Amino acid sequence: MAVKTIWPIDHSCGHHSDRDLSGRPADRRAGFAEWLATQECTACWRASKEANEQDKAAWLETKRAEEQAESEAWSQQYRMPPLVGTDRAVSWGVRCRHQVLAAAYTALVVEGDTSEVDWEAVEESARTVTRAGWWIDQRSSEPDDLSELLQAATDADRPTENPYF
Known part of the structure; x- marks a missing residue:
């Protein structure tokens, strides 16, 4: 049986996603999936980054x-x-x-x-x-x-x- 490539991830922000990890070696997928669960989802990460950039721009101004x-x-x-x-x-x-x-x-x-x-x-x-x-x-x-x-x-x-x- 082949190691699964699509992993369900429950992100730290509370969002759920199914990630295709086929680009990673089979023996590293489980560890990467665990790490992804400790991170925000992509949409929340981008929103946080944009807010930080706006805060930085306001601070710099x-x-x-x-x-x-x-x-x-x-x-x-x-x-x-x-x-x-x-x-x-x-x-x-x-x-x-x-x-x-x-x-x-x-x-x-x-x-x-x-x-x-x-x-x-x-x-x-x-x-x-x-x-x-x-x-x-x-x-x-x-x-x-x-x-x-x-x-x-x-x-x-x-x-x-x-x-x-």
Whole structure:
């Protein structure tokens, strides 16, 4: 007699289904059927997943709004100029600028040996970079590299003899 291929499953969510387990080796069907009984049925699993994704999306939206408000307040407090770019890039750039400069301040001044006077020069240089895309591009940079990156950004703004090189 052949091992059955259709197994009745009473799922943990209370639903019943008949599962075709012919794709599994005969000696593994019973164990898999037992495991399936500890799981929700496919429809309940999908509904749960969709609800979790909606919860995650709502949480992320709230988190982004909080970060945006904090970054804009920080920008006003430290007299940072508005950024230039698309609406989406500007809001992202404001958050990135805040995160980059806050991380650099912590690493260089609070934990490092950069003086407040030297930091003010870095901050003043940062005020000259108003392209949102630049701040987005630097979001993963190391705090120690900030001065050099800002120098390169301000040097790039200067006209050259041949703008194509």
